[in-house]
Amino acid sequence: MAPKDEGGCYRREVKLPYDSWRLGFGTPDYMEVWIETADAVDVRDRAFRRAMSGIASTQSRKNLKGNPRGWPQRPGAGAGKQVLGADLPRLIYVRWQSLAEPQTYEAYIVIPESTRRAMLKGEKTYCAFDDKWITGYRDMLTVGLAPGGVTRVWLMGACLAPIDVARVQGTVVKKGPYGGKASGYYRPPNEASRAYIEKYGIPYDSW
Template sequence: MKPLVCLATALLASCAAPGSPRTGLPYDAWRLGFLAPSYMEVWLEAADVEDVHGRIFPGAMSGTVAINYSGDPAGWSQPVGWGKGRDITGAALPQRIYVRWQSLAEPQTYRAVLDIPASARQRMREKAPSMRPPIKYEYQEALAIGLAPGGWIRAWVMSPSSTPVEILCQKAEIEPKGPDQGKYEGRYVTLGPESKEYLRLHPIPYDSWKCPAATESVQ
C-alpha cells in the first residue's frame, strides 16, 4: 500500500523531493543576506534580484544589515557570517543583484550592479562539508554580501556550516541623488551611539576593504 499512498499524495507534493521544478533548484529557496564591518553601520535602501531567467524580484531586502559592535572593523573577519537576510522563494539562482545603500559611517550613498558569476551559481547547486566535526554535507544555498565604507563590496557563497567562498569583489559608484533618491532633504539614517563613539576615536580603515587590483570592478 505504501507506493500507492505516496503516488496519490505526490499530487499534493507531500512525497516530492525538496526543490522546485519551476526554479530548477535542488532545494526550496536560496538565501540572500547582507553584512557590514564592525561599527560601520549600513542602511540598505534596496536590493533587487534578477534571476537567470531574467525575472526581476524587486524589494528582496531593505533596512539594517548584520553588524557587530566589538572588535576591529578593518578587513573582513573570517569566517564571515551569512548576514541579515531572507529566503528568496520562487526565484531561480541569481544572475544580478541591484543594490543601493547608505554607508552611515561616512556618510555616503552608493549603488552597484553585482553580476553573479556562473561559477558561483554552480557552487550554489553543490554540497560542501561543514567546517567542524561531525562532518556533514549541505547545499551552499546562501549568498552573503558585505558592504563597506568607500563603496567596497564582497560576496560569498556558503552553506549554514561550510567555509564561505568569496565569489565577487568590486567597488560601487556614488549615488548622485543622495540618500533615499533625494527624498527627505538629503538626510541620512541616524548613526547609532556605539558606532558614533567608535568613529570619534578611530579613523575609517578604507584601504582594508579594497579589492585586489586584478578583481576590482566598477559598475
C-alpha cells in the same frame, strides 16, 4: 537604475536541490548601513525587487574593542531573507546608505557561472552543531558593504567553508538618500559606532 520587474507567470526550468536561496548583508564592525533596496535577478531574467531592505548586520561593541579593518575569513550570514521562487542568481543590485560617512551608494554585482555551479553541488560535510555528517549545499549569498562603496560577496552554506565570489566597487548616488526624496537626511549611527569613528576614523584602505 534598479532592474525592472518582469511580468507573466513563472516556472523554474532546473529544480534546485533546496526550496530557496538566501540573500544576506553585513558590514565591518561599527560601519552601519541602511539598505534602501537589494534587488535580485535570476538566470531567467526575473527581477525580485526589495528582496532585502533595512539594516545590515553590524557589531558595535560599546567598549570599542571591535575591529572594522578587513573582512573575516568566515563571515556570518548577515541580515537577510530567503529569495522565494527565484532560480539561480544572475545579478544583485543594491543601493544603500553608509551611515558612517554618510554617503549613498549603489552597486551591480554580477554572479559568475562558477558560483551558480557551486550552488548546485552537494558536499559531504561534518556539522558540529548536530554532531553528524550531512550533504550540504551553499545556498546563501552574503554581501559585505563597507564605507567608500566597497562590496564583497561570499557564497556560503551550513557547515561548509565560504567561497569568495566577487569584490565590486559601488558608485556614489549623487541625489542622496532615496533618490533625493529624503532631503539629504541620514540617520546618525548608534552611540558606539559614533564613538569609534570619532576616536579612530574610518579605515577606508582596508577593504
